[in-house]
Amino acid sequence: MDLDPTEPLRISRFTTVTWEAGELVVRNLRSGRALVCDDAALVQVLHWFRVPTSPAQVDARGGARELGVDVIAACRTLAAAGILVRPEQESRPPDVHGPLDPSSYWAAPELALQQYSRECRPQTLARYRFEGLTRSEPHAKPPMSGTGSGNGSGNGSATAIALPVPEPAAIDFWQVLLRRRSFSPPSATISLDQLGEFFHWTARSWDARELDDGRVLQHRLYPSAGGLYAHEIYPVVSPGAVEGLAPDVYHYCPQRHALEPLGAEASLVAELIERGASVSAAKGGAELPLIVLLVTSRIARVAYKYDHIAYVSQLKDVGCLYAYFYLVATALGLAPCAYGGGFETELLAGLTGVDPLSEPIVGEFGLGGLDPAATPEPPWPILSAPRSGDG
Numbered sequence: 001m002d003l004d005p006t007e008p009l010r011i012s013r014f015t016t017v018t019w020e021a022g023e024l025v026v027r028n029l030r031s032g033r034a035l036v037c038d039d040a041a042l043v044q045v046l047h048w049f050r051v052p053t054s055p056a057q058v059d060a061r062g063g064a065r066e067l068g069v070d071v072i073a074a075c076r077t078l079a080a081a082g083i084l085v086r087p088e089q090e091s092r093p094p095d096v097h098g099p100l101d102p103s104s105y106w107a108a109p110e111l112a113l114q115q116y117s118r119e120c121r122p123q124t125l126a127r128y129r130f131e132g133l134t135r136s137e138p139h140a141k142p143p144m145s146g147t148g149s150g151n152g153s154g155n156g157s158a159t160a161i162a163l164p165v166p167e168p169a170a171i172d173f174w175q176v177l178l179r180r181r182s183f184s185p186p187s188a189t190i191s192l193d194q195l196g197e198f199f200h201w202t203a204r205s206w207d208a209r210e211l212d213d214g215r216v217l218q219h220r221l222y223p224s225a226g227g228l229y230a231h232e233i234y235p236v237v238s239p240g241a242v243e244g245l246a247p248d249v250y251h252y253c254p255q256r257h258a259l260e261p262l263g264a265e266a267s268l269v270a271e272l273i274e275r276g277a278s279v280s281a282a283k284g285g286a287e288l289p290l291i292v293l294l295v296t297s298r299i300a301r302v303a304y305k306y307d308h309i310a311y312v313s314q315l316k317d318v319g320c321l322y323a324y325f326y327l328v329a330t331a332l333g334l335a336p337c338a339y340g341g342g343f344e345t346e347l348l349a350g351l352t353g354v355d356p357l358s359e360p361i362v363g364e365f366g367l368g369g370l371d372p373a374a375t376p377e378p379p380w381p382i383l384s385a386p387r388s389g390d391g
């Protein structure tokens with residue numbers, strides 16, 4: 001870009017400053033260009049351009065000369081790298097009906113993650129960077145209740161609740177596909193058998209095989225990157241959501257096919273249920289017969305193999321799990337609904353005592369029963385109508 005020193009410039013909102021192996025690196029996510037800040041004066045120049053100002057104005061202030069910086073030359077370099085931009089380049093155009101610049105649709109952290117997750121070449125996918133440094137996370141999480149250990153990361157005194165194992169029923173798969181819808185909020189209580197059946201066909205660990213090197217491979221019905229199956233599911237059960245199951249936050253143990261009660265305060269259960277209910281603006285809030293499934297990932301298990309794409313791979317895994325949640329719930333006549341809003345991991349970590357960095361929440365899903373009398377037969381109308389202007 002030709003630089004007119006009298007024209008205002010500003011730091012692009014896609015500019016990031018990171019520490020990388022002892023260097024301070026200024027990068028622009030749109031241009032893909034990066035500059036190593038080997039001179040602290042460059043940081044000072046950036047600071048001047050946090051608000052729109054012209055290189056000539058900055059030069060005239062005298063501060064630059066005291067620092068011995070050639071402002072015009074520095075601005076030329078920064079603008080060529082896309083780090084400084086003309087303010088109008090990243091602001092709304094006056095014509096509201098005109099097309100927006102594609103960058104308008106991106107938040108900088110999302111663009112950074114998108115670019116980072118695309119960088120890897122297939123041959124470097126599985127890097128095993130931690131091999132030899134530490135042991136891989138085991139396939140199964142230690143019991144969170146029923147051990148009597150009371151070790152602070154669970155509810156040692158409460159007994160795990162074994163879930164029933166269902167007999168496979170004949171199901172018309174194509175009808176399940178046709179009937180699948182999001183039902184939010186649910187309208188009826190479900191039985192423990194139904195909840196057991198739901199987990200049996202979705203998240204249960206079906207097989208575990210020990211390899212020669214001591215690692216254990218397990219299998220669940222849904223696919224998972226690297227066969228790692230790092231998801232853990234914490235059902236938050238509201239009062240009356242599941243017949244005979246006390247309101248609490250549970251951990252679903254996929255190996256034992258059991259629910260481990262975590263002994264949550266009623267206020268935490270109410271808060272988590274309220275959050276779930278609020279995404280559908282449902283009346284009834286915490287009183288709804290709602291189960292909120294919080295899905296976490298034991299990220300170290302994934303990072304051991306795919307350290308640079310661990311988090312993104314877990315989001316893709318969640319997509320697969322959601323599809324199973326939806327289809328199995330439909331087959332069982334339950335009310336499923338994915339939630340798009342994020343629950344803060346800290347809400348759960350405060351209860352489990354697990355470091356949020358070790359087990360972040362990667363998905364949340366609503367489940368409950370359907371009152372047949374209140375549920376019309378398909379074909380159903382589109383429930384959440386697109387806003388006008390949608391294609």
Ligand SMILES: Cc1cc2nc3c(=O)[nH]c(=O)nc-3n(C[C@H](O)[C@H](O)[C@H](O)COP(=O)(O)O)c2cc1C
Nearest residue numbers: 180181182183184279280337338339340341383384
């Ligand atoms: C990732 C994801 C997030 C969603 N988030 C919400 C949500 O927060 N609240 C809600 O009521 N529905 C949510 N839904 C459901 C969609 O609105 C629904 O799938 C879509 O409108 C199509 O309707 P159908 O599922 O009934 O076919 C979500 C679906 C997905 C896949």
